[in-house]
Amino acid sequence: MFVSNNTSSDGPIIVMERWHLKSEVANNGLTIMQEMDRLLETSTHEHPGWCGHASFYQSNDRPSEIIIVYPWRSRDLHAQLMATEEPLLYDFQQEFCASTREVHYYSQL
Secondary structure (H helix, E strand, O other), rough: OOEEEEOOOOOOOOEEEEEEEEEEHHHHHHHHHHHHHHHHHHHHHOOOOOOOOOOEEEEOOOOOEEEEEEEOOHHHHHHHHHHHHHHHHHHHHHEEOOOEEEEEEEEEO
């Protein structure tokens, strides 16, 4: 699911992804998200929209919820990235996730 809080397609943005791990694997959140990062590392870091590393957070109240926050050069470039990531993530999401990730866009005030 894609939800936008930024209507501009150009200019730097902050991307927030919310992942929903299956409850039976939530205690292995760090290992699982490292695997996801490994799957996407080349396509992400070599993409022209990349402009900084991501930070990963696991909810204390809902350990199956993982938040990833990172900067990106533009929403259009991020849409290009997402199109290349989806096929790479299919098996990963089937194995570890209760649902697909949510993606939200923000602008710095």
